[in-house]
Amino acid sequence: MNRHIAAVQIRSSRRAQASRSNIARESVHPVDLHVGQQIRIRRIQSNVSLGDLGAGIGVSLQQVQKYESGRNRVSASMLYELANCLRVPVSKFYEGLPGPECVEDSQIMTEIDERIAYISTAEGRRLIEDVLLLPARVRSRVVALVSSIVDEEMVEQTVVDR
Structure with a gap:
């Protein structure tokens, strides 16, 4: 009986964490989320660790994590530094982003971004x-x-x- 109650509490706690995570993701601007995911993808493709990327651009590992999650926006100068460190053009971070007029495409992009995020x-x-x-x-x-x-x-x- 106690094991059942503990299992229910664990599931409830996990649902609450997932809900908070979804709320946090929803408050992130879609462009910031997309750019962050692209940073992560390019970093992984380049086989660069979070710490090495942070050292290369002069920020902490935690700051790189915030950029990748979209919680912190990346300034134009920092995006330039990231591109230099990862040896990619700045435009790579915007690839696949629909134009502002494409409202219908934004749902498709969200699904694609979720797949890319998982693969990453x-x-x-x-x-x-x-x-x-x-x-x-x-x-x-x-x-x-x-x-x-x-x-x-x-x-x-x-x-x-x-």
Whole structure:
């Protein structure tokens, strides 16, 4: 009984943390979020650690994390420094960003940004690397398995929401 109560409390705590995280993400301007994700992607592609990037541009590791999350906006001069340190043009940080007139495209970009953000995580990279080691026929079975799990979760969530 006590174990059940503890499990419920843990799940409740995790939901509250996720909710706070979503609220924080929603308060970040979409352009700042996109630029931050692009900084992270370029840093990882360049195989540069947070600490090394921070040292290269004269800020702390924590400040780089804030730039990457979009919590702190990146000034034009800092974006220039980041581009120099990562050896990419400044325009790379804006690639894939829809124009201001493209309201419909912003939802699509949000979904793409979420995918890119996941791929940029250690877990996402590890997943892709491991899946790529599998033979093609096994990869397709893994995709089918994951899709099946997602379908089950969606059905369960629909039942819970009712």
